[in-house]
Amino acid sequence: MPSVPVGLSYHEMFAVSLGSPALWRCRACGKQVTNRWHHFHIHTAQRSLCPYCPATYSRIDTLRSHIRTKHREMMFAKGSL
Known part of the structure; x- marks a missing residue:
């Protein structure tokens, strides 16, 4: 992952x-x-x-989207997100 110069x-x-x-x-x-703010974060630690x-x-x-799609059963068990 390239860092910010x-x-x-x-x-x-x-x-x-x-x-x-x-x-x-x-x-x-x-x-x-198209979205500089979102892209900027890939270059931060x-x-x-x-x-x-x-x-x-x-x-x-x-991350929240990942959890909702990949770990839906864990969300309901834990009661978060």
Whole structure:
């Protein structure tokens, strides 16, 4: 997983894509994205760990979606989410 280049702020990390004004190009990995905030988190060290399996996610909403789809029976047993 590429990290945020040293000294590069969130706003400096993205450039408007030449192919489409609705897309942004990440200067860290070159990927074109529509949501800079969501993409930015893949380059940070913070990870959310699944309490039921070894899966980890860079965003808490992705972890919650994983738990709802992969561990639904555990949710009802624990009474969370």
